[in-house]
Amino acid sequence: MVTPSSTPYRKPFLFLMAGTLVGSLISVASAGQATAADVTGDFDTAAPGTTPAGWSVTESGGDATVQDVPGTVDRSLRLRDTSTTAPVTASTTFGSTSSTVVAGFRLRAAQTSATIGVHLDGSGGHSVTVAMGTDGRLYTYDASRRIDLGVYTADRWYDIRVVAHPSTATAEVYVNGERKAGRLAFRTTTKTLGSLQAGVSTAGTGTAWIDDVRTTTESMPQNWPYLGSVAPRTAAQVGASELLVGAETLDRDYTDYQAYAPYLGRLGATGVRLQGGWAKTEKTKGVYDWAWLDRIVDDARSRGVKPWVQLSYGNSAYDGGGGSGLGAHLPSSAEALAGWDAWVTAMVKRYKGRVAEWEIWNEPNLAGIPVADYTDFFIHTATLVRAEQPKAVIYGPAEASIDVPYTQNFLVKLSDKGKAGLLDGISYHPYNPNPDDTWTYGQVEKIRALITRYAPGTVLRQGENGAPSRPGSFGALGDLDWTELSQSKWVLRRVLNDLGRGISTSVFSISDLHYPGKVNSKGLLQTNTDKSIRYAKPSYYAVQTAASIFDSTVKPLPGYHWSATPDTSLTVQAFAKRGTGRQIVGVWSGAARPSESNASTPTDLTFTDGDFTDPVYVDVRTGAVHDIPAADWSVQGSTYTFKDIPVYDSPVLIADRSTLTF
Incomplete structure (x- = not known):
């Protein structure tokens, strides 16, 4: 169903900067909550030939400026390396954080004969890298080991997503919606991440384009141990x-x-x-x-x-x-x-x-x-x-x-x-x-x-x-x-x-x-x-x-019995794994339409018909899975009590670990 309403299309360009945010800030995290900052403004609004606001560049080996992308109506940040002895880089900072960093960007190379890299950096240098190599292959790293991500083609955009976890010094990398690598060890160990850098290697020459940079951070609930993220499955793998x-x-x-x-x-x-x-x-x-x-x-x-x-x-x-x-x-x-x-x-x-x-x-x-x-x-x-x-x-x-x-x-x-x-x-x-x-x-x-x-x-x-x-x-x-x-x-x-x-x-x-x-x-x-x-x-x-x-191996549990303190107009939907009976219980604040804040409320939850052996906490929006320490849950018969569960206006799950693949 539709109703008449429209505004001109504008592509978003989102990023966080240390101390100063360029553009119009929609929302910022308070202490203990996930950061979700949207900054309006994009490369399309910058004049060709200029350095975009919020970015610093090193141009000793060429230049890094906003330019119109050939053959399109798009305008993006172009890095052009014309020297084999000096690099070209462009970087933006989002402030030092120990929280999970989710970085999205699009990357394009004008050739397959230069090395182009985009890095999430901490105090020790490049912690996570996604690169286009001289062999026509996309790749990343697991510690010092190169991990192949597949072929790339010149003059084609690639949709890249990196999810980096300083708490465990691990990361996941997605290309065009597909998780290509998970639980990658950081290249350089760091407790915090603070900037994103794109560059063309010193030894080669070539041109790269980067656009739609979107960086957000997601705080760990209660500092509970991060276990991993839910593994995506294709429709063929899900089956039904x-x-x-x-x-x-x-x-x-x-x-x-x-x-x-x-x-x-x-x-x-x-x-x-x-x-x-x-x-x-x-x-x-x-x-x-x-x-x-x-x-x-x-x-x-x-x-x-x-x-x-x-x-x-x-x-x-x-x-x-x-x-x-x-x-x-x-x-x-x-x-x-x-x-x-x-x-x-x-x-x-x-x-x-x-x-x-x-x-x-x-x-x-x-x-x-x-x-x-x-x-x-x-x-x-x-x-x-x-x-x-x-x-x-x-x-x-x-x-x-x-x-x-x-x-x-x-x-x-x-x-x-x-x-x-x-x-x-x-x-x-x-x-x-x-x-x-x-x-x-x-x-x-x-x-x-x-x-x-x-x-x-x-x-x-x-x-x-x-x-x-x-x-x-x-x-x-x-x-x-x-x-x-x-x-x-x-x-x-x-x-x-x-x-x-x-x-x-x-x-x-x-x-x-x-x-x-x-x-x-x-x-x-x-x-x-x-x-x-x-x-x-x-x-x-x-x-x-x-x-x-x-999937079809999970069934709903209508009439599930629960209570909460505080009860802030929560919605609870319960499910069980067919065969084992192990449960997945979704909880969220359903009082109003979704907000721009990810602030959570510590909530005590009691399930009187529970069935868990090893309960974990899942934020469905991010896919992150965290352990619930033994001190924060207890069981008497079929009654399970969970303390200080972070609940907000997006579904989180208390799920038996056996029901998940991550």
Whole structure:
């Protein structure tokens, strides 16, 4: 569901500086909490040929200045080394910290014959390095040992993420959303990190570009020992789960599947929502071009992601064909309905060996389609689907918000016509500023009651939901101020709320969506103006962690008994590992929509039906796993008490260590 609102796209450039912050500071940590500072301003605003504010450069072997990137509309920091006897470096500081440092940046080389490095530095020098070598390989270090990260290509951007832990002198490195190396020992031992440096080696000559530098710090909870981070798993490795991701609007070319395809399987979500695109497939009456959808369906399946295809929208090639976008009306003329029937039949016949789940139309209530008309249309279309694919799983009506009256009327009419057997699932799209809003799940329970009465066995699915990552975004919730931090919290809270209630749930969307003249920033991936992927947002890595943990081997525990002191409007969702019964309990403050502060409240938690052998603390947003010392928890029978658990407005887990891979 969308509402009109937009502002021009601006890429973020985020960094922390010692003593002085360049740009507009959104939030800063207080003692004992994770730092999350967003600084507006980027290389695009700097004049070509200048040194960007907040950076210091060494130019004895060349120059380091902001320049327009050839062949793009981008402006980035260019390091050009023209000497074999002197280096070129550029560095920015974020203040000495013993906390975990998360550094994101994009890196590009103009050639594969120079050594280019980006370093996180402490008092002893380079502690963590990611480099592009003279052999065309990306690499890092485990202590002094070189670790290969794969091939790189000249004039191509690489999305790099480094997570460095001074407490254990270890780091993880990600490239294009994939964790390439974990538990790397620092090159130089240090208790603190303080700066980021990019450079071209002294011995060689060449040109490098760096952009979108984003550095934040995350404090350790209670100084508990850091054990590692949750290991991401691909969709193929996860196998099955109730966590899906949206890939909507490909039928209108508002996103580019080929651009984000490598990130899709790496996310770990095991299903993807696609819109079938009658208008895109049949541009000339009676002539179908399936090539675009074949590529997407086959590629997604090859990555272990099962397509869930929506049959929509209309087709303007036919008079009365209905609209071909959001808010569109159903096809109405006899000719258009005949065209629809032919397309649906051909679609299901073509993909029935590759697609098991179908959804009929999108948000008919938003478009003002009378429920009687939608019900007849659903019955007609579902009958066509079942004729070609008897075991197809069919969803409807994909409502905007949670429209209980619309759902009730639909189910009553479906039942009265004796067609409830055509329906396998009800999907809905709830957009609330606070994902813990009690109204939402109150409406969900009403729909569940209606299902029990009129269509027993039908399942519920949250089919489209997300939050923007910047203020002024187009679409639902776009009128509120958002950042990449608040987006990641919001998404996790929705996911765990749904999974904890046994609802399959889809995150909207895999990448930002480029509607005509405006951008919907709900994507887990930041995009360029040409829809190519710029970098994975924090929400991508947060969902990656959730996907790794909450697979089909984990079941929700409804009615879980707990108490807390203080009880600051907490949300608790409990799960257990099938087979062992060992538990994973999610806890967070659900009193308000996510904030820009990561300040936590020490909270005593009691679980009267607990089952833990070796409990650990997990921050799902960061993936960090910490030991809970024996002094901070106790057990009597099945009652477990945990003391001073740091709780904030993003999900943390008390999980048995056996339930995690890290």
